[in-house]
Amino acid sequence: MKLKSITLAAMVSAAAVGSVQAEENIRFDGFPDFDSSLNVLLPDFTEKTGIKVDYLMNNHGDHHTKLTTNLATGSGAGDVVVVDVEKIGPFVASGGLVNLSASFKADQYKDQFAPYAWAQGQGSDGSVYGIPVDLGPGVMYYRRDLLKDTGENINEVIKDWDSYIAYGEELKKNNVYLIASAADVAQAIIFTTVGDNEGLYFDAKGEPIVTSPRFVKAFTIAKEIRDKGLDARITAWSNEWYEGFRKGTFATQLSGAWLLGHLQNWIAPETSGKWGVENLPNGIYGSWGGSFLSIPKQSEHKEAAWKLIQYMTTEREVQLKHFETIGAFPANKTTYDSPIFNEEIPFLGGQKARLLFADVAKNIKPVLPAKGDHVARAIILENALMQVLDEDRDIKEALAEAERLIKRRTRNL
Known part of the structure; x- marks a missing residue:
């Protein structure tokens, strides 16, 4: 999705809740407004997994330019990276992303996602290299x-x-x-x-x-x-x-x-x-935008990175919280029967707009x-x-x- 075009570079650690000790540190690279969502989601993730997540935000264009260089040189990328739908094709073709089907059996989750979005994250070999996190x-x-x-x-x-x-x-x-x-x-x-x-x-x-x-x-x-x-x-x-x-x-x-x-x-x-x-x-x-989560091959924490991707894309309540926080429409279809879709949105004059969004999502062809x-x-x-x-x-x-x-x-x- 196209997001806020400002320069923002912030490294923020999510504090573990309770007595859980962080066992592993990973980094999430993305663009605004993902930081607003991560501020809400990461404390719970760290509490559940013991994995501590830092994040690096750059504006939409700079993030993808940097990631292009990172993948080409084999260094400098985060463990989990956000890829806009406009960029997913060339990034998959670059060969710098982990084959999530082969490494983590990601295809087990295929039926949870909007078909057109799942197809966009696939390579020419039919394997998936990016899991949809939100739709447009x-x-x-x-x-x-x-x-x-x-x-x-x-x-x-x-x-x-x-x-x-x-x-x-x-x-x-x-x-x-x-x-x-x-x-x-x-x-x-x-x-x-x-x-x-x-x-x-x-x-x-x-x-x-x-x-x-x-x-x-x-x-x-x-x-x-x-x-x-x-x-x-x-x-x-x-x-x-x-x-x-x-x-x-x-x-x-x-x-x-x-x-x-x-x-x-x-x-x-x-x-x-x-x-x-x-x-x-x-x-x-x-479709007008959408984002995917991928793991660069250069990551030294692939297992932990996959746990974060699973958390953000396959857990119903997390997808809904992401939606509620920054308005990023869920890629995971299991959320579409949630009561949140019937809520009135004050900014839109009380319109139940999420029902419209869901109807559009269901009618998009791959x-x-x-x-x-x-x-x-x-x-x-x-x-x-x-x-x-x-x-x-x-x-x-x-x-x-x-x-x-x-x-x-x-x-x-």
């Missing part, structure tokens, strides 16, 4: 007050992309933007309308499919939103983005369910009650990651899409060039 069901957060000002109905707004854009035109009359960035709409369509036997960017044979109708449609709708002046042109995880949530600069945000934790905990807690959440427009279901996904994502979303939105480049021309670049840059992967 794709949803649309919206400002209730700004919706009310237009007199629109949320069900009508999300009916299809035309009605979503029409809502943006009504908002514009009140000097409010529809969304922070039109690029988020393109990403939503790309991520949630994957065809059978397709990956996000490649087909079953490993050939790029970025000139297909899915990408043309995604770019076309995003371009319409930009051309009509309906997006604020604000990049996610920037200070402007945070301020936009606080001030009501934009009325909707397409994201993963996990955004709730950030909004209520630190981005815009003062806006409590002004937000609601709904399905993505046009009846689409898809999409297998490819080792070239990170390369394709950068070329498509960070390069080609920006050329179309910012430089008015022809959509089909931009996608054709992107396909050529993807083929060239993934040739030797």
Whole structure:
């Protein structure tokens, strides 16, 4: 999942409770808001196992850059590492992670997890290298007050992309933007309308499919939103983005369910009650983020590391506490009958939003990651899409060039 983009490097030891003496020390490497969850979970883990856990947090980008170096050099990584869904494919392909199926019989837990998430943590050999710890069901957060000002109905707004854009035109009359960035709409369509036997960017044979109708449609709708002046042109995880949530600069945000934790905990807690959440427009279901726990081969404490992964992913009450603390939706399906899902969420105006999150999670189809996904994502979303939105480049021309670049840059992967 995409998390708080701040630099944070903290080494904090969880104190053992009672008279238990810590027998072994391990380190957990991740990114915020995992530290908030670990502060709650680790004392109980240490009490139960005698294993003491330090943690090292860096912002999302720096964490993965550091981990790339650690795995390449064979040193410097924690014993347990968090890997974002966008990075799991290349990290598994790097060969630097422990085969959890072979080493710890991890497949015994397969049926506990959302099928699409379990598949994402597998390598081409069918073994699992990352256990899902949380999911990112794709949803649309919206400002209730700004919706009310237009007199629109949320069900009508999300009916299809035309009605979503029409809502943006009504908002514009009140000097409010529809969304922070039109690029988020393109990403939503790309991520949630994957065809059978397709990956996000490649087909079953490993050939790029970025000139297909899915990408043309995604770019076309995003371009319409930009051309009509309906997006604020604000990049996610920037200070402007945070301020936009606080001030009501934009009325909707397409994201993963996990955004709730950030909004209520630190981005815009003062806006409590002004937000609601709904399905993505046009009846689409898809994943928007998610995280995995893995063990680097270089770890000297693999058994203890596996115990922590088991604790955080296979224990129902721990998954629920992780969910309750930072809003990270559980990857473990055994949690979905918990009473917590029926609780009203004050930040969302009393909405029982977790029921929506669960419904989305159950409707997401498995999409297998490819080792070239990170390369394709950068070329498509960070390069080609920006050329179309910012430089008015022809959509089909931009996608054709992107396909050529993807083929060239993934040739030797």
